[in-house]
Amino acid sequence: MFTTGSKLLIGSAVLATLAAVVYGVTQVDSLGIVGLVSAALALSFLAGVNVWARDSNVSAMDATAVASSEAADVPPGNSIWPMVFAVGAATVLLGLVTQQSIFTIGIVILFAAGAQWTIQAWAEAASADPAVNETVRSRLANPLEYPLLGAVAVGGIAFSLSRVMLWLSKTNTVIAFVVLAAIVAAIAFFFAFRPSVTRGAIGGALAVGAVAIVAGGVAAGVDGERDIHVHETTADLAAEGFCASPEEGEPDENASQTVAVKANLAAEITLTRSGTLEFDVPGPLEEGGLGLTLPRANPNNILFRNDSGEHRRLSLDLGMLTEDEIAAVEEAAAEDEAHGDEAHGDESHEPFDRRQLCTTLIESGSAQLLTFTIAEPSQIYEDDPEAYRFFVPGTDAELNLVVP
């Protein structure tokens, strides 16, 4: 006779095997079949171990224990989990024909209900005493339930707060959350200095707070985010031919905040107060020589530091555009002319014929990254129109770039 756990594992192994067969016949993807076959093997192994160990709670020496133990005399209790499991299965089916997100929610319900159902069934086989069985269930399930439910609660509150923050203006967000923090602190002090406050009152206050936050988050989410100003990207500047210009409508006053990959710099280039470009790379390379050497066909992160005392940008000139590229640029310029270039207000730019990249205009004392990949080697290193060079518009600062 098979024990309860064995039946569960044998059934799961058979199900996984059938799923593997069905999947293998209907799908060409090999990863899924590998996963299902692996699951079938693992479950078969566990089933074998369980049959051999007889659920670990029935004496191997007692051949009749499965039928005669106290646990065997107690019928299983009522459980909500089969119903939740069915809801999960229905949600999965619904998700298959509607949206992926519903399918995902169904899978989560299915697994959660399946796990709870399994644990409950396992616990009910422990003894004839429901209280003991509940303790057994809690001992196994609570270490999983508490962190997961806690994470869901924290995630929900954090998400709600983020919606509120995005709904309020930047200034009002600061004010609102300072006030909110003060209220939380005041209530906490109140509870701390009033030990007689009941547990229910504290729980009620927390529940009201959580509901208020979630409700606020829902309302803010429905109303939508505030208008968030979109800054010009370096790619936009290059595409619109602003890299040769020392001016720009909107200098980036917080450029350093965009720098997050300092550990992986190919080089650091500094515009000094004396107006020269100096570079530093990992290792003992000295300044001078032909210039900075960077590898070909690989992304390079360059950190530009502006110590000049003025708003400046670093630009990279990679030679002449091809005729097709120039034609595309002229077409884009004509379109801008026809529709008005909103991004740069009154500024206008001339069609350009050089391949250039650049940082935004940044304030003195700050830094910004420029990331680029160069496909073609710089065969010519001298004063040649095709030579690669870094420069700073509005100054004479230049630095040759060598790409082997």
Next chain:
Amino acid sequence: MTANERTSMHGASTPGTFGAVTHHGRLARIGAIATLGALAAGCANDAPQDTWQPAGDNAQKIHDLQWPVFLIAGVVGVAVFSVLFYALWRYRDTGQPIPKQTHGKPALEIGLTILPALILIGVAIPTVGTLMALADTDDTDCVINVTGQQWWWEIDYPVQDGCGGISQPIVTSGQMVIEVGTNVIVRGTSRDVIHSWWIPKLNGKRDMVPGRVHTNRLQADEPGIYAGQCTEFCGLSHANMRMEVIAMEHDDFEAWKANQIEAYAAPEPESLAAEGEATFISQCARCHQVDGLETADGELQIARPDLNVYSGAAPNLTNLMTRNTFAGASYDLLNETCRPLVWEAPSDRVGERYNEGVTADCLNEVELREWLRNAPAKKPMYTDPTKLEETNSLPRGMPYLALSEDQIDQLIAYLLERK
């Protein structure tokens, strides 16, 4: 044949007992042979990637650390397994009653917590010290960039005052040349997937990750050829992604550098090599760069591997015949006669012989020809045009080019002059 008949054939006086002894004896013999085999595997004479034979101060630092760590780990391992096996044997189930169950023994538990903690602290202090020493770049005198891609290493020397001064960038592949005694800093990255750079006799491993620059120190005490291999699984030909570091004396290194930046010398007009140059331009130059090579109309021939292969790079062949391996250092450019002259050269002559490069007499023409005839047949690569949807039809590795035998003759003649 019954079990009893089989037993009686062995002549056992007590069949059951004799059978058990034989079985155990056989297992013991198999175990002993397997153990001896495993031990013997550590005694290989020709082991170019042996981390227990350091040949530079970085590898020596690791070696000085691994000895005591392995010693301590060995003592702990022997002690733990001895106690474990003793307990298994001493208290095995012989039908005795279950002993009285007790819970906890604070003194023992605290002792067995403190002792491992002390051991780990004792191991951690020199380990952290070694890691910091190996991460130091302040005392390095030469920068070499290494870029991994499926399945070869590109090695380039940027313009610098280091390395004795390099006035023009040098690009090579598969073999890194350094000066003996010089502290080299390798700056490594990758163009496609994660690779790992490891020259066991010179230093530990360093992962080469796309979008990141990782450094690795190298220094060789003596001239020689130090083998390495990619040690992060990187796809189909991971096992064929090899590399060597060639350490040579100062004068040899200077000669090597001077040779690498020599201007391009076009083949003699109307020679087989000149035909090879034209074939190279039509068949190979869209991926492989040869610095200084000009097209028929006098324009510099610029390779665009970024348009033709997934990694965006292919080995620079400007000085192919100054190296002595190809195809990710998987194959020798030197034939069996000439290879030992370089690879087994006396230490003081390694640089000189390496700098002689590959001559027509020494060329491993058989394998180079096979490679040109059908590269994917020589090295597993993703080049089947019908299976390249994921890479936008770009192959990973050198594809089959359907070259004729005449074209291969021309290319070999041309490539032999690339040094």
